[in-house]
Amino acid sequence: MRRFTTLAAVTVTAALCAGSAFAQKQLKPKSQKEGLAINAMIQAPDPDARIKAAEELITKFADTDFKGYALYLEADAYQQKGDAEKAIVYGEKCLEADPKNYQGAILLAKMYAQTTKINDLDKAEKLANINKYGALSLELLKTAEKPNAQLGDADWAGIKKDFEGQVYFSLGVAATYGNKLDDAKADFTKVAEMDSDPTDLIRAGRTLQDVKKYAESIEWFDKAAASPNANEQIKKIAASDKARSTAMLPKK
Numbered sequence: 001m002r003r004f005t006t007l008a009a010v011t012v013t014a015a016l017c018a019g020s021a022f023a024q025k026q027l028k029p030k031s032q033k034e035g036l037a038i039n040a041m042i043q044a045p046d047p048d049a050r051i052k053a054a055e056e057l058i059t060k061f062a063d064t065d066f067k068g069y070a071l072y073l074e075a076d077a078y079q080q081k082g083d084a085e086k087a088i089v090y091g092e093k094c095l096e097a098d099p100k101n102y103q104g105a106i107l108l109a110k111m112y113a114q115t116t117k118i119n120d121l122d123k124a125e126k127l128a129n130i131n132k133y134g135a136l137s138l139e140l141l142k143t144a145e146k147p148n149a150q151l152g153d154a155d156w157a158g159i160k161k162d163f164e165g166q167v168y169f170s171l172g173v174a175a176t177y178g179n180k181l182d183d184a185k186a187d188f189t190k191v192a193e194m195d196s197d198p199t200d201l202i203r204a205g206r207t208l209q210d211v212k213k214y215a216e217s218i219e220w221f222d223k224a225a226a227s228p229n230a231n232e233q234i235k236k237i238a239a240s241d242k243a244r245s246t247a248m249l250p251k252k
Contacts, residue, residue, distance in 0.1 A: 027065045034061045041070060047077035068098025075107055084115045102140035106166055109133035113170035114203070118177055118210045130174040137167045165195025169204060176207045181216070184208075188220060198227035198234050205241055214245040221245065 029035035037057045044050035054070040054077075064070070075090035088111050094104035109130055116126040141163055146156045172187030188204045195201075205220035221242040225235045 027069070029066070030061070030063070034064060037061060038064075038066055041073060047080045050074070050077045068094050068101050068104070071097055072101055072104045072107070075104065079107065079111065084111055087111050088115075100140055102137055102144050102163070105133050105137040105140055106163055109137055109167055109170035113173040116173065116177060123177060127174045127178055130170050134167050134171045134174070138164065141167075161194045162196045165191050165193070166197075166200065169195060169200040172204055173207050176211055176213075179211075181213065185216070192220075192223045196229055198224040198230045198238075201227065202234070202238055202241060205238075205245070209241070209245060209248075212248075214248040217245045218242050 029038055034057075037053070037060060041050060041053035041057050044053045051074050054074045057064060057070050058067055071090050071094035075087050075094055078084075078087040078090060088108060091104050091108040091111065094101050095108070098104070112126050112130045112133065116123060116130070120126060141160055144160060168187045168190040172184045172191060175181070175184035175187055184207075188201070191200055191204060201220045201224035205217040205224070208214075208217035208220070221238040224230060225238040225242075227234075230238070
């Protein structure tokens, strides 16, 4: 999976060292001690350490301008740990602290998409959340500024394109479970065009399997296997999922 947390962390570190602006809010630490706490959070070696350091930053420096970013890092750390419930909780806290944090919005859209099941009793509420955070993500990305002025325009455009692809994956899941299959196809097509992670195409195919659209699912497994970013493991998974869908097709 991609790790854009690393990109953000590097650019924040550069901003702290140079005393320059970061992202849209001209973020700078208010003291040397706060700067050290921020660096400790960024340089944490694992998700648990990052969560601890983020909490220490927020607790010791209640007026920090990095609160939204710290909460996003916590949400991302919980996502890495496989704790979807806490990832969502901290993603929502992130947006409360920083309503323009597009990474927080994207994380929420994807977490709701990845944890929604076709027979969930609260499926309608979850689909509404996917659509809400998906729409918010796309809107925020329109005006998202480079996290670092040294980042090239082409590189930033590519990163934003990938972010948008992740959002369309989430919207495609909502459309599939909402029985809007034409919309789902349009969304998943954008995933294939924009999203650098072929595992999202595998997830797209599995979402269609969930609603028994086996013939339609095969397209996305094929696209996942054909992705230039697909390693041998991903290709094997895509082939296995395709075989499962093929076995469910009506016999001629």
